[in-house]
Amino acid sequence: GRGPVLVQVPRAGYLPGVACARCRTPARCGACSGPLVLGQADQPPRCAWCATAYPSWRCGSCGHGTLRATVVGVRRTAEELGRAFPGVPVLLSRGDAVRDSVGAEPALVVATPGAEPVASGGYTAALLLDGTALLARPNLRAAEEALRRWLRAAALVRPGTMGGEIVVVADSSAPAVQALVRWDPAGFAARELAERSALHLPPAARVAELTGAAADVDDLLMHADLPPDAEVIGPVPVDDDGARAMIRAPRAAGTALAAALRSAAGVRSARRTGGSVRVRIDPVDFG
Numbered sequence: 001g002r003g004p005v006l007v008q009v010p011r012a013g014y015l016p017g018v019a020c021a022r023c024r025t026p027a028r029c030g031a032c033s034g035p036l037v038l039g040q041a042d043q044p045p046r047c048a049w050c051a052t053a054y055p056s057w058r059c060g061s062c063g064h065g066t067l068r069a070t071v072v073g074v075r076r077t078a079e080e081l082g083r084a085f086p087g088v089p090v091l092l093s094r095g096d097a098v099r100d101s102v103g104a105e106p107a108l109v110v111a112t113p114g115a116e117p118v119a120s121g122g123y124t125a126a127l128l129l130d131g132t133a134l135l136a137r138p139n140l141r142a143a144e145e146a147l148r149r150w151l152r153a154a155a156l157v158r159p160g161t162m163g164g165e166i167v168v169v170a171d172s173s174a175p176a177v178q179a180l181v182r183w184d185p186a187g188f189a190a191r192e193l194a195e196r197s198a199l200h201l202p203p204a205a206r207v208a209e210l211t212g213a214a215a216d217v218d219d220l221l222m223h224a225d226l227p228p229d230a231e232v233i234g235p236v237p238v239d240d241d242g243a244r245a246m247i248r249a250p251r252a253a254g255t256a257l258a259a260a261l262r263s264a265a266g267v268r269s270a271r272r273t274g275g276s277v278r279v280r281i282d283p284v285d286f287g
């Protein structure tokens with residue numbers, strides 16, 4: 001049928017991740033499950049959490065030995081679409097200029113995730129761009145977040161019985177893409193939970209992230225009376241003179257972990273020496 005078409009474009013600025021060059025599975029550390037990152041030109045890939053180097057990395061899924069950086073695709077601009085479809089109005093909706101709704105007449109509606117206008121009568125189609133880059137972000141919740149965005153956009157499209165169509169530009173074998181095709185977010189969530197349980201990652205485990213000057217992170221770790229099952233990963237250098245450490249604990253020890261960090265921070269602040277350390281428990285955006 002005729003009507004508006006939604007084009008969902010990810011915001012620019014996602015960190016490039018590293019994935020298998022053949023099967024595109026994101027590369028993770030065998031020691032701690034952290035994301036691998038590429039360093040200087042001659043350096044092997046290394047873990048962003050524990051700094052383990054992988055000079056002879058092999059893909060855990062397909063056995064391939066070559067990595068590739070998954071750079072975010074060039075953002076397809078509304079201008080490009082306008083050139084490709086002359087005569088069709090192009091409407092923009094994004095973070096700083098959100099449209100609430102659009103009419104039922106034919107138009108290309110280019111929107112960033114979360115800024116999709118509602119179309120009266122529904123969209124005839126949704127085109128979800130750059131899915132491959134979204135799925136390859138070095139972030140534990142990348143797939144979960146991608147699926148959430150896709151479902152949100154797809155819900156604005158007319159039902160298939162009325163001619164509604166959804167096109168996602170991503171590897172069709174990716175679990176998040178399969179979940180979209182089958183409209184099965186619950187199955188996807190169950191699968192994610194099982195994977196994270198196996199890897200001891202949230203929400204199956206608690207993870208605290210400490211960031212600050214290297215000396216301060218060391219000092220906080222020294223003062224923290226961590227629960228017995230807690231595992232310290234790092235610290236590893238980040239940025240200029242900063243450091244980051246991760247502490248992973250079983251879910252049942254999460255309260256004890258938070259209490260230990262709070263009391264160590266209290267001791268340090270009462271002593272009034274050293275700089276502050278940022279502590280985040282189960283940060284939503286970590287690798």
Ligand SMILES: [Zn+2]
Nearest residue numbers: 020023059062
């Ligand atoms: Zn592979």
Ligand SMILES: [Zn+2]
Nearest residue numbers: 029032047050
């Ligand atoms: Zn690691």
